[in-house]
Amino acid sequence: MSLGCFRTLCDSLETNYGLRSTLNVRIEESVAMFLRICGHNEVQRDVGLRFGKTQETVKRKFFEVLKATELLACDFIITPRRQELLRIPNRLLMDSKYWPFFSGFVGEMDGVHICVKVKPELQEMYWNRHGRTSFNNMAICDLNILFTYVWNGAPGSCHDTAVLTMAQDNDAEFPLPPADKYYVVDSGYPNKQGFLALYRSSRNMFVRYHMLQFHNGPPSQNKQELFN
Incomplete structure (x- = not known):
């Protein structure tokens, strides 16, 4: 800071x-x-x-x-109401790089692991894939990179999809996108109604995923990489 x-x-x-x-x-x-x-x-x-x-x-x-x-x-951290999610931000309308391609965009969602110290008997629950004990916190921000929602305190052993499920099932205030809107998410989340995720490589196909991987050249002609 x-x-x-x-x-x-x-x-x-x-x-x-x-x-x-x-x-x-x-x-x-x-x-x-x-x-x-x-x-x-x-x-x-x-x-x-x-x-x-x-x-x-x-x-x-x-x-x-x-x-x-x-x-x-x-x-x-002000959670938007449904009517606010239905509106198209002026900043999006004025940006030819993203409009109209992301006309349904209402926010970005991602998770972050926050390291914590826990009692020995609880370590298994909080042990994450990086070999540390942590909370897996999920946050949503809008086009202005302002936080609009935070789900705090899920054990580090939880996958991002599990944290999203917790938030949706246990918080009546969770800002679920309207039918024709979506959050942009990474591949740790499901690609489904309301959530637009990227493709990752599979056993049969290598797909560039992170921005740095595209410095070696433009996307190939397979649909997954073009989409990413």
Whole structure:
């Protein structure tokens, strides 16, 4: 995080969400300790040593910043209603690179593994294919790269498709696309109504998938690679 972004975050949490400095801990310290724990997976003891604070202070300040950050998230992550999903964004209409080819686009969906420390008896559930314990979080963003939905906390052992199923089955607010709309997704998700995924290589055919793979030349004439 850049210094300017960090200062803006601290100012916003103070001005809009009630975070306050105390006699011994400034807002900047509280937010920095919070980010070390969330962003770098540090334990309270190590953070306390780094900032010269007791573990009790680190724990208390962590939850103060967490409370303020949850309020901030509620303002910034706004799930669109059905009528909003039916509208075509002006930015899409004005972009000849994507219009009318992506006329049904309402957002991008992807998952990210967030490393976490868990109790030994729970490690099997949270162990992911990268050999670490994690949450598999799913997020949706719109054409402006603004988050519109987050499903948080699925165990790292869950496949992306399983996380999507959890969100659809357990959250009445999940923004399912209208009949003629779709989210752009990678091949970790199903290619079905409402979800437009790419092709990957099979046993019988090599298909370039990632953008970097196309630096060696234009797509071949097979339909899968042209589609990608």
